[in-house]
Amino acid sequence: MTTLQALIFDVDGTLAETERDGHRPAFNAAFRDAGLPWRWDVETYGELLAVTGGKERLRFYAERHDLDFLGQPNADERIKVLHAAKTRHYLAMLEAGQIPLRPGVARLIAEARAAGVRLAIATTTTPDNVTTLLRTALAPDASAWFEAIGAGDIVPHKKPAPDIYLWVLDRLGLPAEACLAIEDSANGLKSAMAARLPTVVTRSVYTADHDFTGAQAVLPDLGQVGWSDLVLIHQIKKS
Ligand code: XBP
Ligand code: MG
Numbered sequence: 571m572t573t574l575q576a577l578i579f580d581v582d583g584t585l586a587e588t589e590r591d592g593h594r595p596a597f598n599a600a601f602r603d604a605g606l607p608w609r610w611d612v613e614t615y616g617e618l619l620a621v622t623g624g625k626e627r628l629r630f631y632a633e634r635h636d637l638d639f640l641g642q643p644n645a646d647e648r649i650k651v652l653h654a655a656k657t658r659h660y661l662a663m664l665e666a667g668q669i670p671l672r673p674g675v676a677r678l679i680a681e682a683r684a685a686g687v688r689l690a691i692a693t694t695t696t697p698d699n700v701t702t703l704l705r706t707a708l709a710p711d712a713s714a715w716f717e718a719i720g721a722g723d724i725v726p727h728k729k730p731a732p733d734i735y736l737w738v739l740d741r742l743g744l745p746a747e748a749c750l751a752i753e754d755s756a757n758g759l760k761s762a763m764a765a766r767l768p769t770v771v772t773r774s775v776y777t778a779d780h781d782f783t784g785a786q787a788v789l790p791d792l793g794q795v796g797w798s799d800l801v802l803i804h805q806i807k808k809s
Pocket of ligand 1 (some may be wrong): 580581582583589593621622623625657692693694695696699708729755757758
């Protein structure tokens with residue numbers, strides 16, 4: 571049996587409920603700034619989450635709703651500029667302390683650190699979003715607790731591709747079976763499983779009805795989960 575040596579956390583939906591009241595309004599603020607009529611309501615945004623990555627999501631939406639936008643010669647640049655504005659709005663929300671961690675996250679991270687277990691992040695979101703969330707919602711020096719922070723465009727293919735988890739495993743120098751991924755979405759689970767990582771899922775507001783076949787365990791959140799529970803969950807043999 572392989573000992574659990576590292577936890578690899580997803581960010582959006584897992585560490586914090588960032589999507590509905592964080593990323594979504596930040597996108598809408600960027601649309602307003604740019605004078606675009608695009609508005610993403612709660613339901614629309616839930617559908618758009620099928621596409622991971624903010625820039626990819628913007629392009630996907632434009633392909634379906636604003637081909638004139640994409641027809642402009644500088645469309646790629648405009649997507650980058652829009653996304654940078656969205657990131658600024660999102661970071662301001664984090665700095666204002668508007669996005670707390672989900673139940674159990676801070677305690678479990680403290681327990682893992684006390685047990686000498688290594689920590690890492692694997693996410694599709696922008697690196698600044700990760701370090702700012704860790705600093706504002708967890709602790710001023712929390713980024714340094716994570717040995718590897720795999721985020722954003724650092725790999726060619728975002729989740730559900732395994733790239734970001736493989737990048738993190740390489741940084742940690744650990745085999746997948748010595749780690750446990752913590753995810754909240756079907757795309758995240760697919761990504762982790764494609765990297766052969768045992769994965770525990772905590773459902774989030776947008777992922778309650780996702781199919782999590784293959785997860786070691788599916789939980790409402792980490793509120794009732796202690797370190798010893800995670801060790802047991804890691805050891806469950808999947809057929
Ligand atoms: C999260 C995402 C991210 C965020 C926005 O997926 O898809 O795109 O919605 O972040 P996961 P950026 O939790 O599976 O990693 O706008 O910075 O890309
Ligand atoms: Mg997620």
